[in-house]
Amino acid sequence: MPECRSWGGLVARNTEIVAAEPWIAAPSQHRTPALAYGNGRSYGDSCLNDGGALILGRSLDRILAFDRVSGLLTCEAGVLLDDVLKLTVQAGWFPPVTPGTAFVTIAGALANDVHGKNHHRAGTFGRHVRAFELIRSDGSRLTCAPDLNGELFAATIGGFGLTGLITQVTLQLMPVTSVEMQQEVLHFDGLDRFFAIAAESDASHNYTVAWIDSLASGAQLGRGVFFRANHATGGDAPLARSKRPLPFPIRPPIPLINGLTLRAFNALYRAVQPSSPEPRRIPYRPFFYPLDRVANWNRAYGPKGLRQFQCAVPMAHARKAVEAMLRRTLAAGEASFLTVLKLFGDLPSPGLMSFPIAGATLTLDFPNRGARTEALLAELDRITIEAGGRVNPYKDARMSPATFEASFPDWRDFARHIDPGFSSSFWRRVTAG
Template identity: 50%
Template sequence: MAGRGQSWGRYPRATQRIVSFSDRHSPLPSADLSMLPRGNGRSYGDSCLNSGGILLHTRSMDRFIAFDPATGVLECEAGVLFADVLDLVVPQGWFLPVTPGTRYVTVGGAIANDVHGKNHHRAGTMGHHVRGFELLRSDGQRMQCSPTNNADWFAATVGGLGLTGMITRATIQLRRIASPWMITESHRFGDLRSFFDLSARSESDYEYTVAWIDCVARGRSLGRGVFSRSNHAPAHPDQRPNPPKDRPGIPFTPPVSLVNRLSLRAFNQLYYHWQRRKVAYATTHYLPFFYPLDGISDWNRMYGPRGFLQYQCVVPPTDAEAVVLDLLQLISQSGQGSFLAVLKQFGSVPSPGMLSFVRPGTTLALDFANGGPKTFSLLDKLDALVSAAGGAVYPAKDARMSSANFRTYFPYWKDFMPFIDPSFSSSFWRRVME
């Protein structure tokens, strides 16, 4: 089936042939075109697109194979959603060891992008909790990969953007919890220095830390935001695990982006002052803490028909405060940005994948409505700061980084090349290998 495709950011768009792949025991299709596995398409740029080629749609490969409630070891097919994993294991006292900001990603996609969460300083990336997986190559070979078996293929596939072959099934180690509730603290802070102080004071006692940043603040308010830290709550007989109801979604794509200079300033001003006390305490269900946007269906439509570009970078600890301040200054001056700008610290645990994005330092992530040349010009300026600082930009959220920058951000790209399946490619990979 041929058709136009897009990522969650709705930019860029691609024309490709879509082939559903539901039986993990079947061979890959024979074709003259390049192939790329795609899970639920929640990457933001073109790493999940294959313009002019074939997309192997794996969402129907969604069966659980085994789960041991005594040890928390789960084996499932690659198309299983994190949401389905949580529905199965949370009532039995287990939780995902690492989760990104949406639960609508597949297990295979999470491994291929080596996703991270709010607890990197404790748990590392997703790849640290993968016991093994089966990798199906276009020549029919089925490789059993783990940190100790075909370890080089394991390292290439974790964070390998789906280019080494198709993950058909995986085994992951979950983490024990006592309840579906989170004990949270929210600290309103007035400048960037306070964010770094709060992060340093929170790492030893809190598993999850993250901050919302006002990306349009200026002057002395530049870098202000709300810092959240949280731990899983103990069991309590009076607590009922009823998840919150979803909020109304966005039923259609508006003719223009609803995210603009005026709406951003109004929302950020309101959000920053919504919490009247400097510190607020709450016990909340895990869903709104980990997945604040999942409750709004099709929220990506609010950026209008041109879509948006998400930008996530990491800068190393040396001069991180100064570099992040410069990034926020550029963003604020541009009048562009997002309602949900996220700032957090990565720990020192090395990522297991050759092309893994995460490394020690500070990461900033936010969305930009696609305003054409002015948006791309801003992102180029951000790239220059990140590159000069020795940082990197996240491929899963990129739609436009240059080939030169990619090779600077990911110095092991040459070591990765021999592991690429000769029949696999993506729009992203062709772009950064120009």
């Protein structure tokens, strides 16, 4: 059986690793508590289950039906978004919501109710799920839809895999008329400009996101590059053959990401993204999945891996809270490699525990340097909670039960739906259970 890791580098410890098929055939023959594992693209411990069983969902990899007229897709739970793209984009259908990597499973996207650069227009992934099949640890097999086992439907969308094993998903895709994007790139000199450009762009563009130069300080604090795009219409350039990701060949003994390399990267990044207020046609993959060009890029963080932090803060406090977090990060002398800022919209998710709330979302990546990184992350938690916001569970490996409670005060309502034979390292940690 393969080793199971999270993307931030945590390894499953003392875990029975079992393929989906034998677990489905006899759930009671395996260790409890159990938890499904998709493709391990969650950063922290929400996809791990130390001491219990991890059910590998990737072998459930068949696309069962794709209606080219209605855009309805039914597939097994372990199908990768990448495989969906290969089948449907040429036929004029696109995932309605996609995270920043195509290497997630459909069930993983559902269980974390992921969001994309179009949250302000499309909400979360779960809004587009029409039905799924769930197998509980007592062997029962349930179809869940908004009007069928509706409570379990809502608990499973964004339910961190805790309600059972998802085996099949039916998803409504979105029509597109091109495989290309019309992208505009705008440089901005600080947070006031970010908020102004974002508000204006969310009214005109389906996809918006900004990269922040986390090392810029003083008058340049919060400067960055804003990307906004719509799907192009017609007139596609000939298709480039899909490129295989370049391998990241080694696991270096020390992190390659540090203040020095980051300063060079940030300067280069601004330079290679020239401001182009005129729309430019680009293929969809570099727009949605720039990091997928290098397989296992997380190895650059060295043997201790990385810690990602993502918060969502209501709009009324967003400007102040984001500035405070950037200042705190600078003062701590920590280098965030990928700092991303975006506005979430107010479309509700059907999921009980879905992460996004209307406002701003800030994401930072740090090499894991132990106590000093933990101290900074605890500070970022504090700023988030004081601003009435929440910390993202599936990016997290260390938030306290108090931060989780403040982020999701209604978690006990959700907990009623958890399969008694399921749990995760994350869940035990934040509920002290």
